[in-house]
Amino acid sequence: METITARYDAKSIESEMQQVWDESDTYRRVRDLRKDGKQFFFVDGPPYTTGHIHLGTAWNKIIKDAILRYRSMRGYHVIDRAGWDMHGLPIEVKVEEKLDFKTKKDIEEYGIDSFVSTCKEFAIQNMAAMTSQFKRLGVWLDWDDPYMTLKRGYLESVWWTLKKANEKGLLEKGMRVVNWCPRCETAIADSEVEYGDRTDSSIYVKFPVIDEENTFIVIWTTTPWTIPANIAVAVHPDFEYSKVRAHKDGKSEILIFASDLIDSVLRAGKYHDYELLDVCYGSDLVGTQYKHPLVDIVPKQAEFEHKVFPAEFVTTENTGCVHIAPGHGVDDFELGSKYGLPAFCPVGPDGRYTIDASIYEGIYVKDADKQVINDLDERGYLLASETIVHRYGHCWRCKTPIIYLATEQWFLKISQLKEQMLDEIAKVSWYPDWAGSARFRDWVAGARDWCISRQRYWGVPIPIWVCDSCGKYEVIGTGEELKARSGGEPPDLHRPWVDEVTFACSCGGECRRVEDVFDVWFDSAVASWATLDYPHTTDAFETLWPPDFIVEGHDQTRGWFYSQLGAGMVAFDRIPYKSVLVHGFTLDESGSKMSKSLGNIVAPDTVIEKFGADTLRMYMLSSNAPWDDLKFNRDEVATVHRSLNILWNVYRFPLPYMVLDGFDPSAVSFESIRGALRQEDRWILSRANSLIRNVTSAMDEYKLHVATRAILEFVLEDLSRWYIQLIRPRTWTEADDPDKLAVYRVLCDVFTIITRMTAPFMPYLSEAIYQNLEGEGAGEKRESIHACDWLAPDEDLIDPELEADMAEVRRIVEAVANARQKAKRKLxxxxxxxxxxxxxxxxxxxxxxxxxxxxxxxxxQNIVLLGVGNEWDELGIEAIPDMAKLGPAFKKDAGKVADAIRGADARAIKNAIGKTGEWTCDLDVAGSTDGVVTITREMVNFQSVVPEFAADSGFERGIVYVDTTLTPEIEAEGYAAEAIRRIQDMRKELDLEVNDWIKVTLGISDTRVSDFLNSMAGFVAGEVRARMMTIGDMAASGDLVKDWDVEGVEMRIGVSVLA
RNA sequence: GGGCCCAUAGCUUAGCCAGGUGGAGCGCACGGCUGAUAACCGUGAGGUCCUGCGUUCGAAUCGCAGUGGGCCCA
Known part of the structure; x- marks a missing residue:
């Protein structure tokens, strides 16, 4: 046991503890210690290797760490491999930026092998940087052997899963309309689309009806560039549509669109008048043929028939007639499939028109809007053209506006598993409940087939080999299998090496791999078995899977919770986790999300630099329920830091005494001091054991905020503000008496509890305290606080009555402080x-x-407790006339009566009314009888009056009076205390050691006070360690001389050090 | 436009499930302590409990509608 620094220096504590952990490999040894315990299989949701952690990822890992440390202390064998998500477009985009690439062509020219190698290198570098950031947060995961999605074994788990999907008939190749990023030239998942405001054209187009002169169907669109691909028009069969003759500039034409929209459409087209010619249902319009408006410049359109079809998705917005381009829209494509329409798509993967679009060939679609509008206008088919600001999807990585393209992709048909998935969700424990029962459920209820293919380079290659002659395909599950099938094995299963492997088809043709890689979400989806190296080894899988627990943010509802569910169903027909804690998002102080563009990002490192990791952890865990969003507030962090500093001070306070006394915790048993325990000792032990109970039950429900707040409250309120104040005098006694030993023993026991309770949350500070207090000698010392067992509360020490009594006494003490302040009498x-x-x-x-x-x-000096309902007999009483009652009775003389009441002896009035119900006095005024007025009960109210020499203050369940009458004894002691405090102050100013002796001269002209002080001289000298002390009306002298004003009395004090 | 979550003092929040006088901490003001001292403690001021409607003897709490924020989707 050693004394410690005056200030809580998180930085040096944390680096010291980290070093110890590193050197002794503490993490591994703690996990080994528990290896026979009940298994707790946790899967780390793999952060993407971007290179830096942000506050959200920090929070995520802090929550994980606190829970896992708690579980470990509870005796569980925690399996907690860290994971990293290392493939995918985000890294490709970063590398492209670094190499200044603009398109896929640049990559192909650079060489896919070099490009992929650069991506790999980049991902690994980032992983290393992030690992050290997480470690600094005090997060214990298996950092030395993390699962990495780019490793061969992991990659093969992905392959195996796809093979499984194929065996179950859940893999499908199909033409679908997908979200397409024209820059990245790949399909992207729904979950990779980011919505943001964008200004686009908004046009109304007239499609000429065949065989009906001067008649047009009016459609509306915000994507003019899709008009060249128009194949049909959709109307709602049940809506009413109108045929109107509309007039403009002396001309007229016949327009068809939804009846409800006549006003808005005609206003948009600037028509000044119209006649209604006919109304009908949408179903009546079905089959109407029209001419494609640009057929003259897009000759390919002449090959298609253009007709009106019914569709339920049509709404009464814009025109009620929807332009259908099956090659460019999801609904369009589905309608097209239903009615056998061609998915005409004259746009290439780079977002430029193909030859099919004739004159538009080579133009980037988003740039073509203007030209299409012009071409429509020239032909007289443009009814109106405006602009609109609307939400539009963008590629989440490169921010390019996405387009919809009908392409051939690979799908997992999980929409057909929807019902089973919903059943599976209900089997999982969700914290909080709504995360599963409402939010996730709703999301899964809308599940669509999962497009798993991406036309990119850095990812798990899709292990499908297609025969170039018969078209049959084969799914390969492992590298071994590939070797067996082809006779060769590439050095790396990534692209481009794997692409070179071909093998013969049974038909005699040659099988080549499809060029696609997996959607990166599929990588992490298999984490729960890939991390166990399944299917390569099966032992771990059989004993551990499925995972007991995962924790991620609520954005993962559509992400990892979902992707794992899908993959789990495909591979094992079940949801791959048993319980889930869902946490919130980190927002800035004003509640806005943190983003680079807003410049409100908080880097965890800067917070740690200033306050330390334990403070950041404690702040993030205590400020919110985990599932609520966390509004990050620097001031609050500082407040938590101060709380930790108080913990530090509380811990530091007794150390010098214990060290000085050579106190050895292991040599003083609790039993040996049991008899010496005071009430306050019993109380703090009760509180500490209650704390264990509360923290434990909070942790078992993942209420980390409740647990951490209870700890902070205990440290601040119970320990620092109360217990330490109560025991201070006992630690100053120099004798070796049991009273002091009891305090030492109790403090040690309390700290045994505190270190265990705080270990999951403040791993560094708790370790530092543990190592010092329970260092050498303590019987069952473990190498680290994190190797210690969690504590069960000692129920025998919990005394709810005592806790309640102490709470009451604290309230009374506070009330006394209040009354003292009123009376201006300091403590x-x-x-x-x-x-x-x-x-x-x-x-x-x-x-x-x-x-x-x-x-x-x-x-x-004395405490007087009155009986319930009794009044203090020193209280005076005041009679307060009730003017509302006196007025009507005595009219204009009511004031005189009131004065009489005030002037009389209030106690006499009260007694009289108490006995006879009235009080009389001689006063000849209106309303009096023979010069006597009668005052009845309701005319007067009584109020207690606190005597001059006292002050009162109410508390919740009573009133306390403080009698501040001065006695010579009190005055003598009071002045002595004043003098002592000032002399101590001067000792401090002189920078004296605690055991230095001094000489004091105290000059004072007030003989009364001087006499008081002289009567206490011995006491004062003892308190301030003075060998010589003179008090009186004389000049003070010494190394330091200061003038003081003590309660209006002037003193000049001189202090000198004695050698 | 839809689903889920959130809204209480200047700030961060407890209370809400099981309706009955709204509690803390920070900050602020004033004061105290002075062998935890660049620490610590007390007192005080400060609240349309987001808005409106409803249920009820009674609503921060329950219901409905709206507003604002967050996440996810369309």
Missing amino acids: RWAVRQIVIAPEDGGIARAVESLKDVLAEQTNA
């Missing part, structure tokens, strides 16, 4: 007595049981 001056008027018997019990504590903390 240093004793009071003759405090009088407690309780409202119930409970107070009496508390006061009786804790009288010493109460007397000491209030600095009262």
Whole structure:
């Protein structure tokens, strides 16, 4: 046991503890210690290797760490491999930026092998950087052997899963409309689309009806570039549509669109008048043929028939007639499939028109809007053209506006598993419940087939080999299998090496791999078995899978929770996790999300630099429920830091005494001091054991905020503000008495509890305290606090009655402080007595049981406890006339009557009314009878008056009176205390050691005070360690001389050090 | 436009499930302590409990509608 630094220096504690952990490989040894415990299989949701952690990822890992440390202390064998998500477009985009690439062509020219190698290198570098950031947060995961999606074994788990899907008939190749990023030239998942505002054209187009002269169907679109691909128009069969003759500039034409929209459409087209010619249902319009408006410049369109079809998805917005381009829209494509329409798609993967679009060939579609609008206008088919600001999808990585393209992709048909998936969700424990029962459920209910193919380079290659002659395909499950099938094995299963492997088809043709790689979400989807190296080895899988627990943010509803569910169904027909804690998002102080563009990002490192990791952890865990969003607030972090500093001070306070006394915790048993325990000792032990109970039950429900707040509250309220104050005098005694040993023992026991309770949350500080307090000698010392067992509360030490009594006494002490302030009598001056008027018997019990504590903390010479309902007999009484009652009775003389009441003896009035119901006095005024007025009960109210020499203050269950009458004894002690405090102050100013001796001269002209001080001279000298002390009306001298004003009395004090 | 979550003092929040006088901490003001001292403690001021409607003897709490914020989707 050693004394420690004055200030809580998180930085040096944390680096020191980290070093110890590193050197002794503490993490591994702690996990080994628990290896026979019940298994707790946790799967780390793999962060993407971007290179830096942000506050959200920090929070995520801090939550994980706190829970896993707790579980480990509870005796569980925790399996906690860290994971990394290392493939995919985000890294490709970063590398492209670095190499200044613009298109896929640049990559192909650079060489796929070099490009992929660069991506790999980049991902590994980032992983290393992030690992050290997480470690600094104090996060214990298996960092030395993380699962990495780019490793061969992992990659093969992905392959195996796809093979499984194929065996179950869940793999499908199909033409679908997908979200397409024209820059990245790949399909992207729904979950990779980011919505943001964008200004686009908004046009109304007239499609000429065949065989009906001057008649047009009016459609509306925000993507003019899709008009060249128009194949049909959709109307709602049940809506009413109108045929109107509309007039403009002396001309007229016949327009068809939804009846409800006549006003808005005609206004948009600037028509000044119209006649209604006909109304019909949408179903009546079905089959109407029209001419494609640009057929003259897009000759390919002449090959198609253009007709009206019914569709339920049509709404009464814009025109009620929807332009259908099956090659460019999801609904369009589905309608097309239903009615056998061609998915005409004259746009290439680069977002430029192909030859099919004739004159538009080579133009980037988003740039073509204007030209299409012009071409429509020239032909007289443009009804109106405006602009609109609307939400539009963008590629989440490169921010390019996405387009919809009908392409051939690979799908997992999970929409057909929807019902089973919903059943599976219900089997999982969700914290909080709504995350599963409402949110995830809704998301899964809308599940669509999962497009797993991407036309990119850095990812798990899709292990499908297609025969170039018969078209049959084969799914390969492992590298071994590939070797067996082809006779060769590439050095790396990534692209481009794997692409070179071909093998013969049974038909005699040659099988080549499809060029696609997996959607990166599929990588992490298999994490729960890939991390167990399944299917290569099966032992771990059989004993551990499925995982007991995962924790991620609520954005993962559509992400990892979902992708794992899908993959789990495909591979094992079940959801691959048993319980889930869902956490919130980190927002800035004003509640906006943190983003680079807003410049409100908070880097965890900067917070750690200033306050330390334990403070950041404690802040993030205590400020919110995990599932609520966390508004990051720097001031609050500082507040938590201060709380930790108080913990530090509380821990530091007794150390010098213990060290000085050579106190050895292991040599003083609890039993040996049991008899010496005071009430306050029993109380703090009760509180500490109650704390264990509360923290444990909070942790078992993942209420980390409740657990951490309870700890902070205990440290601040119970320990620092109360217990330490109560025991201070006991630690100063120099004798080796049991009273002091009891305090030492109790403090050690309390700290045994505190270190265990705080270990999951403040791993560094708890370790530092543990190593010092329970270092050498302590019987069952473990190498680390994190190797210690969690504690069960000692129920025998919990005394709810005592806890309640102490709470009551604290309230009384506070009330006394309040009353003292009213009376301007500071705590240093004793009071003759405090009088407690309780409202119930409970107070009496508390006061009786804790009288010493109460007397000491209030600095009262005597405590008087009144009976319930009794008044203090020193209270005066005041009669207050009720003018509302006196007025009607005495009219204009009511004022005189009131004065008479005020002037009379209030107690006499009260007694009289108490006896006879009235009080009379001689006063000849209106309303009097023979010069006597009669005052009845309702005319006067009575109020207690606190005597001059006292002050009162109410508390919840009573009133306390403080009698501040000065006695010579009190004054003498008071002045002595004043003098002592000032001399101590000067000692400090002189920078004296605690055991230095001094000489004091105290010059004072006030003979009364001087006499008081002289009567206490011995006491004062003892307190300030003075060998010589003179007090009187003389000049003070010494190494330091200062003038003081003590309660209006001037003193000049001189202090000199004695050699 | 839809689903889920959130809204209480200047700030961060407890209370809400099981309706009955709204509690803390920070900050602020004033004061105290002075062998935890560049620490610590007390007192005080500060609240349309987001808005409106409803249920009820009674609503921060329950219901409905709206507003604002967050996540996810369309």
